[in-house]
Amino acid sequence: MDIVLQIKEEYSKLTKSEQRVADYFIDNYKDAINLSTQSIAAITKTSPATVIRFVKSLEFDGIQQLKLALAADLDSDKDYTGCEIIHPEDELEDIIEKNKINLINSIEKLYALMDISLIEEAIDAIDNARKIYLFGVGASGIVCYDVNYKLSRIGKDVVFNNDIHLQLVNLNFIKKEDACVCISYSGNTKETVLVAEIAKRAGAKTIGICCFGKNELSKICDITLRVPHDERELRLGAISSRNTTLTLLDMIYLAISHRHYPEVLEDIEATRDLIKKLRE
Template identity: 85%
Template sequence: MDIVLQIKEEYRKFTKSEKKVADYFIENYKDAINESIQSIAATTDTSPATVIRFVKALKFDGLQQLKLAIAADMDSQKPDITDEIIHPKDGLCEIVEKNKRNLVKSIEKLYALMDMDLIEKSIDAIDLAKKVYLFGVGASGIVCYDINYKLSRIGKDVVFNNDIHLQLVNLNFITKEDACVCVSYSGNTKETVLVAEIAKKAGAKTVGICCYGKNELSKICDITLRVPHDERELRLGAISSRNTTLTLLDTIYLAITHRHYPEVLHDIEATRDLIKRLRD
């Protein structure tokens, strides 16, 4: 995991004093690995307690563990690409190049920030569920439609509907044997938060997918998977968030198929043959 990138992604959740420590690590991470808690506190005009809280907020046991993680990342640091926003005067070639850069960078961020323990728990939750309920609104609904298709092809019992009201009706039948995957880039979509609350109350395993930072969805779900906070001021079609979420769910799908490869291969071949009959 890219620790400096993680600090940037989680920046909004820090307190005012913790942001001073975060700024120091972002700008001086090479120097930070040689500093003590006391010296970092003095440099950032904070206290040792603030530095410790900052380290704990990043889920490290202590400063030494954080410094070791930064040191491990240093060899793979890549230069940041600037000015990726599409401007009114950009030509087609510039739009294509910026779109490519945005897509590549957002996917690289996703993989750099992946928490493998949480990914594994999500795989277990979906794989072991009697039924898998999917919920997302707008662009998140498109992502749900895609994973619904994939999971259905390998024999999973999936419940998904683009109509919000029908999806809420479906939730009347969710049980503790099921899993509910709730997708919301902001993590604050009212409908998605409501679905997570209903599923959690029913005892189902809840998996939330949202961006980094504090939000309602992450407070509710048993497992929260994060995608980079990578959308610009003008979200032109929610491109980055859609692609990172698709990639994240594709990873889970591939891991599930790998667990049941012989049976899954048979199911995929069977559905392919059925579709082929329509084309012949």
């Protein structure tokens, strides 16, 4: 949704009351098309003047122009069966091309919506932590495996287990000097929210990675990093969200590596030599 993406891009520039209107449009754009300015103001507990200011911030002349733009987006948003946008009649070449376009679009949205100051906060928190606890289930767990491997190779003390029971055992030892990275695309995964709550109570720095919009994880975490809200409800797999989350965490990994480059180079060479011995 191009208009929804535009709203997300402008979000940080809005006032608190305008952000309530923005949240409503992000989560309920289909309903918003049929509502009056007064109705939207009542639902968001703002005022008609606030709704109008929000519309103007998006450079629309009025609410009707914004509704027309949203309607045009809805017309072009076909009922696909997955985020890969595949159809029964597609050839292999079509699937490859669509996947490429999907990947490029997702990454471009990630960069367009990126908050550098929040990423810097996350880098500081992870880099300065005594231990780094990672948590995610399903596709988010796969991302955790990847970042666990990378951070471990540069000498970071990382704690990760995809089993929720073992992770809870690990969290029994989390301290205020630690950081806990919780990954959930929806931001409402019950297990991930529970882990964030436990880490928060322990005084650890909590970093959430989730999509845009209101969710439980963003309410709890000290730092919330966002990925584009471009997965459809009915999907063949968490492809776009996995790719954008991996890319976001790769940036953090590279930034930390850059801070400690000489030592990191030595660590990577040492682990490479150890792995080589397995092949001799």
